[in-house]
Amino acid sequence: MVIFYMRDKSSIFPPKLNLKILNCELLDKTWLTTTIIRQRIDCKEFSQIAQPGQFVNIKVSDNFIPLLRRPISFHRVNRQQAWFEILFQIIGKGTELLANIPLGDRINILGPLGNHFIIPDNCAHAILIAGGLGIAPLLFLAQELISRNIPATLFFGNKSSENFCCLNDFEELQIPYSLATDDGSLGFKGTVIDLFLTKQKQMSQSHSIIFGCGPNPMLQKLKRVAEASKLHCQVSLETMMACGFGACLGCAVNSTSASEPYKYVCKDGPVFNVSEINFGE
Numbered sequence: 001m002v003i004f005y006m007r008d009k010s011s012i013f014p015p016k017l018n019l020k021i022l023n024c025e026l027l028d029k030t031w032l033t034t035t036i037i038r039q040r041i042d043c044k045e046f047s048q049i050a051q052p053g054q055f056v057n058i059k060v061s062d063n064f065i066p067l068l069r070r071p072i073s074f075h076r077v078n079r080q081q082a083w084f085e086i087l088f089q090i091i092g093k094g095t096e097l098l099a100n101i102p103l104g105d106r107i108n109i110l111g112p113l114g115n116h117f118i119i120p121d122n123c124a125h126a127i128l129i130a131g132g133l134g135i136a137p138l139l140f141l142a143q144e145l146i147s148r149n150i151p152a153t154l155f156f157g158n159k160s161s162e163n164f165c166c167l168n169d170f171e172e173l174q175i176p177y178s179l180a181t182d183d184g185s186l187g188f189k190g191t192v193i194d195l196f197l198t199k200q201k202q203m204s205q206s207h208s209i210i211f212g213c214g215p216n217p218m219l220q221k222l223k224r225v226a227e228a229s230k231l232h233c234q235v236s237l238e239t240m241m242a243c244g245f246g247a248c249l250g251c252a253v254n255s256t257s258a259s260e261p262y263k264y265v266c267k268d269g270p271v272f273n274v275s276e277i278n279f280g281e
Protein backbone atom coordinates (compact mmCIF):
# COMPACT_ATOMS: atom_id res chain seq x y z
CA MET A 1 0.00 0.00 0.00
CA VAL A 2 1.26 3.50 -0.83
CA ILE A 3 0.69 6.14 1.84
CA PHE A 4 1.07 9.84 1.07
CA TYR A 5 1.52 12.07 4.09
CA MET A 6 -0.33 15.31 3.42
CA ARG A 7 1.67 18.49 4.14
CA ASP A 8 -1.54 20.46 3.98
CA LYS A 9 -5.09 19.65 2.99
CA SER A 10 -4.76 20.83 -0.60
CA SER A 11 -1.70 19.05 -1.93
CA ILE A 12 0.39 15.91 -1.56
CA PHE A 13 3.34 17.67 -3.23
CA PRO A 14 6.09 19.78 -1.65
CA PRO A 15 4.58 23.31 -1.64
CA LYS A 16 7.31 24.97 -3.72
CA LEU A 17 6.57 22.71 -6.70
CA ASN A 18 3.11 24.20 -7.27
CA LEU A 19 1.88 21.03 -8.98
CA LYS A 20 -1.69 20.18 -9.79
CA ILE A 21 -3.63 17.13 -10.89
CA LEU A 22 -6.37 18.18 -13.30
CA ASN A 23 -9.01 16.35 -15.33
CA CYS A 24 -8.85 17.96 -18.74
CA GLU A 25 -10.99 17.40 -21.82
CA LEU A 26 -9.43 15.86 -24.92
CA LEU A 27 -10.43 18.35 -27.63
CA ASP A 28 -8.81 16.91 -30.73
CA LYS A 29 -6.44 14.27 -32.01
CA THR A 30 -4.60 13.90 -35.29
CA TRP A 31 -2.52 11.00 -36.57
CA LEU A 32 0.66 12.49 -38.09
CA THR A 33 2.14 9.11 -39.08
CA THR A 34 0.91 5.55 -38.52
CA THR A 35 2.33 5.59 -34.96
CA ILE A 36 2.63 9.27 -34.03
CA ILE A 37 -0.36 11.15 -32.71
CA ARG A 38 -0.98 14.74 -31.62
CA GLN A 39 -3.62 15.43 -29.01
CA ARG A 40 -5.07 18.80 -28.05
CA ILE A 41 -6.08 19.18 -24.42
CA ASP A 42 -8.31 21.85 -22.97
CA CYS A 43 -6.45 23.22 -19.96
CA LYS A 44 -6.56 26.86 -18.97
CA GLU A 45 -4.26 26.45 -15.96
CA PHE A 46 -1.34 24.65 -17.61
CA SER A 47 -1.59 26.57 -20.89
CA GLN A 48 -0.98 29.83 -19.01
CA ILE A 49 2.14 28.73 -17.15
CA ALA A 50 3.82 25.93 -19.14
CA GLN A 51 7.34 26.63 -20.39
CA PRO A 52 9.18 24.89 -23.28
CA GLY A 53 10.90 21.76 -21.97
CA GLN A 54 8.43 21.09 -19.16
CA PHE A 55 6.25 18.01 -19.19
CA VAL A 56 3.12 16.45 -17.75
CA ASN A 57 2.65 13.01 -16.19
CA ILE A 58 -0.49 11.42 -17.55
CA LYS A 59 -2.71 8.72 -16.06
CA VAL A 60 -3.53 6.70 -19.14
CA SER A 61 -6.26 4.42 -17.77
CA ASP A 62 -9.04 4.44 -15.19
CA ASN A 63 -7.62 1.40 -13.40
CA PHE A 64 -4.16 0.52 -12.10
CA ILE A 65 -2.91 -1.07 -15.33
CA PRO A 66 -0.47 0.36 -16.07
CA LEU A 67 0.25 1.55 -12.55
CA LEU A 68 2.51 4.45 -13.45
CA ARG A 69 1.71 7.69 -15.21
CA ARG A 70 3.46 8.39 -18.51
CA PRO A 71 5.64 11.53 -18.93
CA ILE A 72 4.98 13.56 -22.09
CA SER A 73 6.35 17.00 -23.02
CA PHE A 74 4.36 20.13 -23.72
CA HIS A 75 4.51 20.17 -27.53
CA ARG A 76 2.55 23.30 -28.46
CA VAL A 77 0.68 25.78 -26.32
CA ASN A 78 -1.99 28.33 -27.10
CA ARG A 79 -2.33 30.63 -24.11
CA GLN A 80 -5.21 32.68 -25.63
CA GLN A 81 -7.32 29.65 -26.50
CA ALA A 82 -6.33 27.88 -23.26
CA TRP A 83 -5.16 24.56 -24.70
CA PHE A 84 -1.93 22.67 -25.01
CA GLU A 85 -0.90 19.83 -27.27
CA ILE A 86 1.14 16.69 -26.78
CA LEU A 87 2.85 14.67 -29.48
CA PHE A 88 3.74 11.07 -28.85
CA GLN A 89 4.59 7.79 -30.47
CA ILE A 90 2.89 4.54 -29.58
CA ILE A 91 5.67 2.32 -28.25
CA GLY A 92 3.88 0.29 -25.58
CA LYS A 93 0.68 -0.22 -23.58
CA GLY A 94 0.64 3.23 -21.95
CA THR A 95 0.93 5.26 -25.13
CA GLU A 96 -1.53 2.92 -26.87
CA LEU A 97 -4.13 3.53 -24.16
CA LEU A 98 -3.49 7.27 -24.31
CA ALA A 99 -3.93 7.29 -28.08
CA ASN A 100 -7.26 5.47 -27.76
CA ILE A 101 -8.88 7.90 -25.30
CA PRO A 102 -12.03 9.12 -27.08
CA LEU A 103 -12.54 12.79 -27.95
CA GLY A 104 -14.48 14.57 -25.24
CA ASP A 105 -13.23 12.29 -22.45
CA ARG A 106 -11.27 13.78 -19.56
CA ILE A 107 -7.61 12.94 -19.07
CA ASN A 108 -6.02 12.97 -15.61
CA ILE A 109 -2.86 15.09 -15.82
CA LEU A 110 -0.21 15.96 -13.27
CA GLY A 111 1.90 18.99 -14.00
CA PRO A 112 3.56 21.17 -14.96
CA LEU A 113 6.71 19.21 -14.19
CA GLY A 114 10.43 19.79 -14.51
CA ASN A 115 12.55 22.75 -15.46
CA HIS A 116 12.64 24.32 -18.92
CA PHE A 117 14.93 25.55 -21.68
CA ILE A 118 16.53 28.89 -20.86
CA ILE A 119 16.83 31.40 -23.69
CA PRO A 120 19.53 33.89 -22.67
CA ASP A 121 18.96 37.55 -23.55
CA ASN A 122 22.05 37.57 -25.79
CA CYS A 123 20.94 34.55 -27.84
CA ALA A 124 21.31 35.69 -31.47
CA HIS A 125 20.46 32.39 -33.12
CA ALA A 126 19.06 29.07 -31.92
CA ILE A 127 20.19 25.76 -33.38
CA LEU A 128 17.49 23.15 -32.74
CA ILE A 129 18.64 19.54 -33.05
CA ALA A 130 16.00 16.81 -32.86
CA GLY A 131 16.24 13.05 -33.11
CA GLY A 132 12.94 11.18 -33.60
CA LEU A 133 10.29 12.17 -31.05
CA GLY A 134 12.80 14.69 -29.66
CA ILE A 135 10.98 17.06 -32.00
CA ALA A 136 8.04 17.18 -29.52
CA PRO A 137 9.29 19.84 -27.04
CA LEU A 138 11.26 21.71 -29.71
CA LEU A 139 8.13 23.01 -31.47
CA PHE A 140 7.02 24.78 -28.28
CA LEU A 141 10.57 26.15 -27.89
CA ALA A 142 10.48 27.31 -31.53
CA GLN A 143 7.18 29.15 -30.86
CA GLU A 144 8.82 30.94 -27.94
CA LEU A 145 11.96 31.83 -29.94
CA ILE A 146 9.95 33.31 -32.79
CA SER A 147 7.76 35.30 -30.39
CA ARG A 148 11.02 36.82 -29.11
CA ASN A 149 12.32 37.50 -32.66
CA ILE A 150 15.20 35.06 -32.28
CA PRO A 151 15.97 33.27 -35.55
CA ALA A 152 16.27 29.50 -35.42
CA THR A 153 17.41 26.65 -37.65
CA LEU A 154 16.22 23.07 -37.24
CA PHE A 155 18.23 19.90 -37.85
CA PHE A 156 15.96 16.87 -37.66
CA GLY A 157 16.97 13.23 -37.97
CA ASN A 158 14.98 10.00 -38.13
CA LYS A 159 15.49 6.37 -39.06
CA SER A 160 13.68 6.84 -42.37
CA SER A 161 11.41 9.21 -44.29
CA GLU A 162 8.09 7.91 -42.90
CA ASN A 163 8.97 8.98 -39.33
CA PHE A 164 8.96 12.75 -39.96
CA CYS A 165 6.22 14.98 -38.65
CA CYS A 166 5.64 18.65 -37.79
CA LEU A 167 7.66 20.00 -40.75
CA ASN A 168 4.74 22.20 -41.83
CA ASP A 169 4.60 23.68 -38.31
CA PHE A 170 8.23 24.77 -38.57
CA GLU A 171 7.52 26.13 -42.08
CA GLU A 172 4.66 28.21 -40.64
CA LEU A 173 7.09 29.65 -38.10
CA GLN A 174 9.50 30.33 -41.02
CA ILE A 175 12.20 28.21 -39.46
CA PRO A 176 14.49 26.65 -42.08
CA TYR A 177 15.25 22.97 -41.61
CA SER A 178 17.59 20.25 -42.84
CA LEU A 179 16.71 16.57 -42.59
CA ALA A 180 18.76 13.42 -42.11
CA THR A 181 17.80 9.75 -42.28
CA ASP A 182 19.77 6.70 -41.24
CA ASP A 183 18.74 4.87 -44.43
CA GLY A 184 19.11 7.85 -46.77
CA SER A 185 15.42 7.75 -47.79
CA LEU A 186 15.11 11.53 -47.22
CA GLY A 187 17.69 14.30 -46.92
CA PHE A 188 21.22 13.63 -45.74
CA LYS A 189 22.19 9.96 -45.28
CA GLY A 190 23.59 9.61 -41.77
CA THR A 191 22.92 10.94 -38.31
CA VAL A 192 21.52 14.36 -37.57
CA ILE A 193 24.77 15.26 -35.83
CA ASP A 194 26.79 14.40 -38.95
CA LEU A 195 24.36 16.56 -40.91
CA PHE A 196 24.88 19.44 -38.49
CA LEU A 197 28.65 19.08 -38.83
CA THR A 198 28.41 19.44 -42.63
CA LYS A 199 26.45 22.71 -42.27
CA GLN A 200 28.11 24.13 -39.20
CA LYS A 201 30.86 26.04 -41.00
CA GLN A 202 28.36 27.92 -43.20
CA MET A 203 26.42 29.19 -40.19
CA SER A 204 27.12 32.27 -38.14
CA GLN A 205 27.82 30.89 -34.71
CA SER A 206 28.36 34.05 -32.76
CA HIS A 207 25.98 33.93 -29.78
CA SER A 208 24.36 30.77 -31.17
CA ILE A 209 22.93 28.31 -28.72
CA ILE A 210 22.19 24.66 -29.34
CA PHE A 211 18.99 23.11 -27.97
CA GLY A 212 18.83 19.34 -28.42
CA CYS A 213 16.38 16.55 -27.70
CA GLY A 214 16.57 12.93 -28.78
CA PRO A 215 18.01 9.55 -27.84
CA ASN A 216 21.05 9.44 -25.56
CA PRO A 217 23.57 8.30 -28.23
CA MET A 218 22.62 11.37 -30.25
CA LEU A 219 23.00 13.64 -27.23
CA GLN A 220 26.35 12.06 -26.38
CA LYS A 221 27.62 12.91 -29.89
CA LEU A 222 26.09 16.37 -29.62
CA LYS A 223 27.99 16.96 -26.41
CA ARG A 224 31.32 16.29 -28.18
CA VAL A 225 30.40 18.65 -31.04
CA ALA A 226 29.25 21.42 -28.69
CA GLU A 227 32.37 21.15 -26.59
CA ALA A 228 34.66 21.14 -29.64
CA SER A 229 32.97 24.23 -31.08
CA LYS A 230 32.58 25.91 -27.66
CA LEU A 231 28.85 26.40 -28.17
CA HIS A 232 26.50 26.57 -25.21
CA CYS A 233 24.21 23.56 -25.45
CA GLN A 234 21.08 22.62 -23.52
CA VAL A 235 19.59 19.15 -23.89
CA SER A 236 16.33 17.63 -22.75
CA LEU A 237 16.70 14.05 -21.49
CA GLU A 238 14.19 11.22 -21.55
CA THR A 239 14.46 8.45 -18.99
CA MET A 240 12.04 5.96 -17.54
CA MET A 241 10.10 7.72 -14.77
CA ALA A 242 7.74 6.90 -11.96
CA CYS A 243 6.57 9.76 -9.72
CA GLY A 244 7.78 12.64 -11.92
CA PHE A 245 8.45 15.05 -9.06
CA GLY A 246 11.49 13.87 -7.11
CA ALA A 247 10.02 11.40 -4.63
CA CYS A 248 11.07 7.97 -5.96
CA LEU A 249 14.61 8.65 -7.27
CA GLY A 250 13.80 6.42 -10.22
CA CYS A 251 15.07 8.73 -12.93
CA ALA A 252 18.74 9.11 -11.98
CA VAL A 253 21.38 9.79 -14.62
CA ASN A 254 25.13 10.10 -14.12
CA SER A 255 26.41 13.63 -13.78
CA THR A 256 29.89 15.05 -14.33
CA SER A 257 29.97 16.54 -10.84
CA ALA A 258 32.03 14.64 -8.25
CA SER A 259 30.06 16.21 -5.42
CA GLU A 260 26.69 15.36 -6.97
CA PRO A 261 27.20 12.13 -8.97
CA TYR A 262 23.54 11.73 -9.94
CA LYS A 263 21.02 14.10 -11.42
CA TYR A 264 17.31 13.34 -11.33
CA VAL A 265 15.72 13.99 -14.68
CA CYS A 266 12.27 14.86 -13.31
CA LYS A 267 13.36 17.39 -10.71
CA ASP A 268 16.83 18.60 -11.81
CA GLY A 269 15.82 18.41 -15.48
CA PRO A 270 14.63 17.30 -17.95
CA VAL A 271 16.70 20.16 -19.42
CA PHE A 272 20.41 20.23 -18.59
CA ASN A 273 23.47 22.05 -19.74
CA VAL A 274 25.03 19.22 -21.75
CA SER A 275 28.31 19.56 -19.81
CA GLU A 276 26.49 18.46 -16.62
CA ILE A 277 25.66 14.99 -17.95
CA ASN A 278 27.99 12.01 -18.10
CA PHE A 279 26.83 9.93 -21.05
CA GLY A 280 29.44 7.29 -20.34
CA GLU A 281 32.19 8.86 -22.42
Ligand SMILES: Cc1cc2nc3c(=O)[nH]c(=O)nc-3n(C[C@H](O)[C@H](O)[C@H](O)COP(=O)(O)OP(=O)(O)OC[C@H]3O[C@@H](n4cnc5c(N)ncnc54)[C@H](O)[C@@H]3O)c2cc1C
Nearest residue numbers: 070071072073087088089091092093094095136238239240
Ligand atom coordinates in the same frame (compact mmCIF):
# COMPACT_ATOMS: atom_id res chain seq x y z
C1 LIG B 1 10.49 14.17 -19.50
C2 LIG B 1 9.99 13.22 -20.57
C3 LIG B 1 9.28 13.73 -21.63
C4 LIG B 1 8.81 12.87 -22.64
N1 LIG B 1 8.13 13.41 -23.68
C5 LIG B 1 7.68 12.59 -24.65
C6 LIG B 1 6.95 13.14 -25.74
O1 LIG B 1 6.69 14.35 -25.81
N2 LIG B 1 6.53 12.29 -26.70
C7 LIG B 1 6.80 10.93 -26.65
O2 LIG B 1 6.41 10.20 -27.57
N3 LIG B 1 7.48 10.39 -25.62
C8 LIG B 1 7.92 11.19 -24.63
N4 LIG B 1 8.59 10.64 -23.57
C9 LIG B 1 8.75 9.17 -23.54
C10 LIG B 1 7.45 8.55 -23.05
O3 LIG B 1 7.27 8.88 -21.70
C11 LIG B 1 7.49 7.04 -23.23
O4 LIG B 1 7.49 6.77 -24.61
C12 LIG B 1 6.26 6.39 -22.62
O5 LIG B 1 6.28 6.53 -21.22
C13 LIG B 1 6.20 4.93 -22.99
O6 LIG B 1 5.10 4.34 -22.34
P1 LIG B 1 4.45 2.98 -22.87
O7 LIG B 1 3.63 2.43 -21.77
O8 LIG B 1 3.78 3.20 -24.18
O9 LIG B 1 5.69 2.08 -23.17
P2 LIG B 1 6.31 0.98 -22.18
O10 LIG B 1 5.52 -0.26 -22.31
O11 LIG B 1 6.49 1.58 -20.81
O12 LIG B 1 7.72 0.80 -22.84
C14 LIG B 1 7.87 0.29 -24.16
C15 LIG B 1 9.36 0.22 -24.48
O13 LIG B 1 9.92 1.55 -24.53
C16 LIG B 1 10.95 1.71 -23.55
N5 LIG B 1 10.76 3.04 -22.95
C17 LIG B 1 9.69 3.49 -22.27
N6 LIG B 1 9.85 4.76 -21.86
C18 LIG B 1 11.07 5.14 -22.28
C19 LIG B 1 11.84 6.32 -22.16
N7 LIG B 1 11.41 7.39 -21.50
N8 LIG B 1 13.07 6.35 -22.73
C20 LIG B 1 13.54 5.28 -23.37
N9 LIG B 1 12.87 4.11 -23.52
C21 LIG B 1 11.65 4.04 -23.00
C22 LIG B 1 10.73 0.59 -22.54
O14 LIG B 1 11.95 0.20 -21.95
C23 LIG B 1 10.17 -0.51 -23.40
O15 LIG B 1 11.19 -1.21 -24.06
C24 LIG B 1 9.06 11.47 -22.56
C25 LIG B 1 9.78 10.96 -21.47
C26 LIG B 1 10.24 11.83 -20.50
C27 LIG B 1 10.98 11.28 -19.34
Ligand code: FES
Nearest residue numbers: 242244249251266
Ligand atom coordinates in the same frame (compact mmCIF):
# COMPACT_ATOMS: atom_id res chain seq x y z
S1 FES C 1 10.64 9.94 -11.44
FE1 FES C 1 10.55 9.83 -9.27
S2 FES C 1 12.32 10.97 -8.69
FE2 FES C 1 12.25 11.25 -10.84
